[in-house]
Amino acid sequence: MENIKKYVQDNKERFINELIELLKIPSVSADSAYAHDVIMTAEAVKASLEKAGCDFVELCETPGYPIVYGEKIIDKSLPTVLVYGHYDVQPADPINLWTSPPFEPVIKTTDIHPEGAIFARGACDDKGQMYMHVKAFEYMIASNTLPCNVKFMIEGEEEVGSKSLGWFVERNQEKLANDVILISDTGMISNTQPSITTGLRGLSYVEVEVTGPNRDLHSGLYGGAVANPINILTKMIASLHDENNHITIPGFYDNVEELSLEERAEMAKAPFSLEDYKKALDIDDIYGEAGYVTNERNSIRPTLDVNGIWGGYTGEGAKTVIASKAFAKISMRLVPNQDWEEITALFKKHFESIAPKSVKVVVKPHHGGQGYVTPIDSVGYRAANKAYTETFGVPAIPVRSGGSIPIVALFEKELKSKTILMGFGLDSDAIHSPNEHFGVFNYLKGIETIPLFYKYFTEMSK
Amino acid sequence: MENIKKYVQDNKERFINELIELLKIPSVSADSAYAHDVIMTAEAVKASLEKAGCDFVELCETPGYPIVYGEKIIDKSLPTVLVYGHYDVQPADPINLWTSPPFEPVIKTTDIHPEGAIFARGACDDKGQMYMHVKAFEYMIASNTLPCNVKFMIEGEEEVGSKSLGWFVERNQEKLANDVILISDTGMISNTQPSITTGLRGLSYVEVEVTGPNRDLHSGLYGGAVANPINILTKMIASLHDENNHITIPGFYDNVEELSLEERAEMAKAPFSLEDYKKALDIDDIYGEAGYVTNERNSIRPTLDVNGIWGGYTGEGAKTVIASKAFAKISMRLVPNQDWEEITALFKKHFESIAPKSVKVVVKPHHGGQGYVTPIDSVGYRAANKAYTETFGVPAIPVRSGGSIPIVALFEKELKSKTILMGFGLDSDAIHSPNEHFGVFNYLKGIETIPLFYKYFTEMSK
Numbered sequence: 001m002e003n004i005k006k007y008v009q010d011n012k013e014r015f016i017n018e019l020i021e022l023l024k025i026p027s028v029s030a031d032s033a034y035a036h037d038v039i040m041t042a043e044a045v046k047a048s049l050e051k052a053g054c055d056f057v058e059l060c061e062t063p064g065y066p067i068v069y070g071e072k073i074i075d076k077s078l079p080t081v082l083v084y085g086h087y088d089v090q091p092a093d094p095i096n097l098w099t100s101p102p103f104e105p106v107i108k109t110t111d112i113h114p115e116g117a118i119f120a121r122g123a124c125d126d127k128g129q130m131y132m133h134v135k136a137f138e139y140m141i142a143s144n145t146l147p148c149n150v151k152f153m154i155e156g157e158e159e160v161g162s163k164s165l166g167w168f169v170e171r172n173q174e175k176l177a178n179d180v181i182l183i184s185d186t187g188m189i190s191n192t193q194p195s196i197t198t199g200l201r202g203l204s205y206v207e208v209e210v211t212g213p214n215r216d217l218h219s220g221l222y223g224g225a226v227a228n229p230i231n232i233l234t235k236m237i238a239s240l241h242d243e244n245n246h247i248t249i250p251g252f253y254d255n256v257e258e259l260s261l262e263e264r265a266e267m268a269k270a271p272f273s274l275e276d277y278k279k280a281l282d283i284d285d286i287y288g289e290a291g292y293v294t295n296e297r298n299s300i301r302p303t304l305d306v307n308g309i310w311g312g313y314t315g316e317g318a319k320t321v322i323a324s325k326a327f328a329k330i331s332m333r334l335v336p337n338q339d340w341e342e343i344t345a346l347f348k349k350h351f352e353s354i355a356p357k358s359v360k361v362v363v364k365p366h367h368g369g370q371g372y373v374t375p376i377d378s379v380g381y382r383a384a385n386k387a388y389t390e391t392f393g394v395p396a397i398p399v400r401s402g403g404s405i406p407i408v409a410l411f412e413k414e415l416k417s418k419t420i421l422m423g424f425g426l427d428s429d430a431i432h433s434p435n436e437h438f439g440v441f442n443y444l445k446g447i448e449t450i451p452l453f454y455k456y457f458t459e460m461s462k
Numbered sequence: 463m464e465n466i467k468k469y470v471q472d473n474k475e476r477f478i479n480e481l482i483e484l485l486k487i488p489s490v491s492a493d494s495a496y497a498h499d500v501i502m503t504a505e506a507v508k509a510s511l512e513k514a515g516c517d518f519v520e521l522c523e524t525p526g527y528p529i530v531y532g533e534k535i536i537d538k539s540l541p542t543v544l545v546y547g548h549y550d551v552q553p554a555d556p557i558n559l560w561t562s563p564p565f566e567p568v569i570k571t572t573d574i575h576p577e578g579a580i581f582a583r584g585a586c587d588d589k590g591q592m593y594m595h596v597k598a599f600e601y602m603i604a605s606n607t608l609p610c611n612v613k614f615m616i617e618g619e620e621e622v623g624s625k626s627l628g629w630f631v632e633r634n635q636e637k638l639a640n641d642v643i644l645i646s647d648t649g650m651i652s653n654t655q656p657s658i659t660t661g662l663r664g665l666s667y668v669e670v671e672v673t674g675p676n677r678d679l680h681s682g683l684y685g686g687a688v689a690n691p692i693n694i695l696t697k698m699i700a701s702l703h704d705e706n707n708h709i710t711i712p713g714f715y716d717n718v719e720e721l722s723l724e725e726r727a728e729m730a731k732a733p734f735s736l737e738d739y740k741k742a743l744d745i746d747d748i749y750g751e752a753g754y755v756t757n758e759r760n761s762i763r764p765t766l767d768v769n770g771i772w773g774g775y776t777g778e779g780a781k782t783v784i785a786s787k788a789f790a791k792i793s794m795r796l797v798p799n800q801d802w803e804e805i806t807a808l809f810k811k812h813f814e815s816i817a818p819k820s821v822k823v824v825v826k827p828h829h830g831g832q833g834y835v836t837p838i839d840s841v842g843y844r845a846a847n848k849a850y851t852e853t854f855g856v857p858a859i860p861v862r863s864g865g866s867i868p869i870v871a872l873f874e875k876e877l878k879s880k881t882i883l884m885g886f887g888l889d890s891d892a893i894h895s896p897n898e899h900f901g902v903f904n905y906l907k908g909i910e911t912i913p914l915f916y917k918y919f920t921e922m923s924k
């Protein structure tokens with residue numbers, strides 16, 4: 001398939017500039033201040049699909065942000081690939097840590113990206129990876145090599161729990177009928193060693209509020225005599241892990257999938273340098289659950305992390321106050337077989353139970369999703385592996401990811417089809433962090449690899 | 463002294479309006495954004511002292527905000543009273559909890575203040591209480607009844623540690639020479655039961671910073687494998703108290719003054735209703751150090767409170783991030799004999815020692831001060847008690863306050879004189895909280911009582 005290589009080279013500048021335009025729109029779904037920009041991004045994605053050659057494209061209304069749906073049906077007897085992606089992005093803060101404005105994309109070279117990387121919020125997660133599919137589709141139409149039917153479903157609430165997507169999928173099973181779901185919203189090991197994500201962690205995200213006295217108090221007049229909600233919150237959160245960093249919520253581990261020693265040995269084969277890992281994060285030591293190594297802790301084991309905490313006086317200088325309230329956002333990464341709604345209920349029950357009588361506690365479930373595992377003997381996996389092997393020169397390694405794409409489990413339940421996670425990002429892309437970026441090499445390599453998946457998937461499906 | 467009663471009645475409206483004008487200036491010393499307003503407030507206080515009848519008033523430059531100095535020397539052979547107060551105020555946030563704007567004073571009646579109370583930041587702490595002295599002085603000049611010399615020293619950095627005041631006092635011992643220091647910056651038991659504060663707690667205020675990875679991380683890809691600085695901070699803070707709510711910092715209690723059972727029995731005589739206390743704060747239970755009752759926990763025992771905590775994503779919605787840094791402002795209230803600088807050093811040493819190798823910790827000492835106890839057999843105490851007895855009809859009860867006025871210990875060291883804490887505020891005045899207020903009754907009663915202190919102190923000093 002030499003033509004795609006040439007097509008990518010000939011259109012490289014345009015592909016990059018089109019993505020940059022998309023990245024300029026701050027589609028932050030978590031903050032309603034950006035609502036208009038989120039809608040504008042949906043419109044832009046819709047236009048790009050029409051331009052690329054879809055027969056039919058629409059913005060599907062939902063209780064939240066619209067879902068961009070597009071399709072090209074060439075022959076009902078041929079297989080259908082459903083491409084999923086999202087056009088919303090994470091908030092950009094802490095803004096002051098960005099070396100260039102998050103919504104003013106620039107190309108800079110890095111040690112890992114000598115050919116340059118596009119720096120912007122959403123560059124990798126997921127605008128860049130989603131747009132690879134639009135450009136790969138454009139090529140297949142332009143070169144008249146599209147071997148099967150294709151449907152696109154690009155949502156705008158992935159970073160806030162994909163609530164509307166679930167609502168949409170449940171109501172449009174026929175419209176979304178497919179033989180395989182293709183997603184690029186994960187990473188690979190390195191630019192010389194591709195990998196396919198075969199497992200994802202589930203997620204339960206909650207917000208907690210601890211209320212002590214009914215108003216802020218003078219810490220001198222009341223200090224020592226009333227419960228300080230911040231001190232209490234730290235005590236409660238600290239108690240959620242024991243000395244081995246096991247999570248102490250009763251029943252939390254009941255359904256956790258325990259991998260066999262063979263499976264863990266297989267995982268251990270993936271290249272990993274603890275020294276490089278610590279160096280990249282500038283930490284003197286790692287930290288985690290006793291009895292597991294780093295690549296297990298961040299993939300096959302559940303976690304509990306505080307994502308945000310606040311309370312009392314956080315301004316300049318000093319204020320001797322006992323706050324009335326303290327807050328925290330807490331998320332738990334779950335593994336296959338842990339039901340996120342059950343875990344959320346267990347957390348709520350436990351957290352409320354450990355609160356002393358001197359405070360009031362409210363636990364607000366935010367959102368969540370189930371974990372997922374995909375078999376490596378499926379047609380989809382083999383087709384993806386063959387595509388990577390052809391463009392990278394080496395076969396892909398199957399890896400478990402610690403991340404969560406809650407809707408993958410939902411797709412299997414509602415649409416009865418497997419998802420293939422063809423990710424082209426790298427862990428070093430700083431997604432969800434300041435200075436998120438996506439390698440130009442990775443972006444173009446993705447556009448080059450995707451048509452091969454369509455080709456082999458269609459052939460193997462015969 | 464019927465004249466003062468009449469003078470207060472005749473000038474009531476003007477006294478209130480003058481204070482309201484002073485309260486309109488947002489002199490927040492902790493936030494440099496208000497620097498200009500702090501200076502404006504100093505100018506206003508200077509003008510009020512000139513108008514009241516001082517011979518000499520000046521703004522004394524310091525490394526920080528100016529100190530307003532004023533004096534009226536009528537006869538060098540007579541005693542000299544040094545009045546101390548502060549014109550700066552606490553920050554007003556959380557602003558949304560104020561029922562009226564903090565710097566737009568209004569008079570509202572409350573259950574405790576049927577005659578009305580002035581609602582504004584600084585109404586009680588300390589603009590209102592400080593201004594009582596200006597008006598009492600005005601009366602003594604106007605009625606030609608000032609029985610002794612008087613000096614005023616009003617500072618603008620009390621809410622941020624009085625650093626410049628220490629600097630100033632050390633350099634002006636002769637100028638500030640006095641026989642007694644008079645301060646109204648504390649409270650009394652109730653409007654029918656006056657009390658005089660005979661003890662103050664010391665203070666050590668620090669800020670801590672915990673750094674994990676060198677950047678914010680995706681909680682899915684890294685969660686469970688690296689130290690989350692927020693989780694670590696909660697663990698470290700939680701460990702600072704044991705199951706009996708004793709502070710765990712080694713050496714923390716070494717010099718704590720232990721009161722005799724007799725002294726504690728004497729304290730227990732002060733009227734106190736646990737039910738009313740809980741009701742006023744809307745709490746189901748109190749919380750504190752085992753082995754001590756509420757009025758001991760908040761006065762004769764040292765404490766450790768988190769005054770503010772922040773880290774990670776605190777905005778709307780959800781962000782699955784592991785923050786690079788987490789912060790907390792922590793203050794310890796100290797009792798007599800605990801040296802604040804020694805305690806600060808103990809805290810720093812201990813807090814750094816309990817940090818796991820996987821994070822970096824920085825402890826920044828903010829400010830502090832020593833505790834203080836004043837003898838109840840001194841001339842100053844007896845004069846104050848006689849004044850209260852005359853205006854309230856019942857003698858004052860000596861009480862230990864949990865609050866800190868760090869400079870009181872400094873005054874004794876540098877100026878060799880005792881301080882009398884004639885407070886007219888109430889615990890319910892919500893100082894340092896939203897909706898701070900000061901009863902009109904309390905304000906006027908203070909103006910009425912202060913001249914009597916001058917009278918009796920001068921007589922008893924002969």
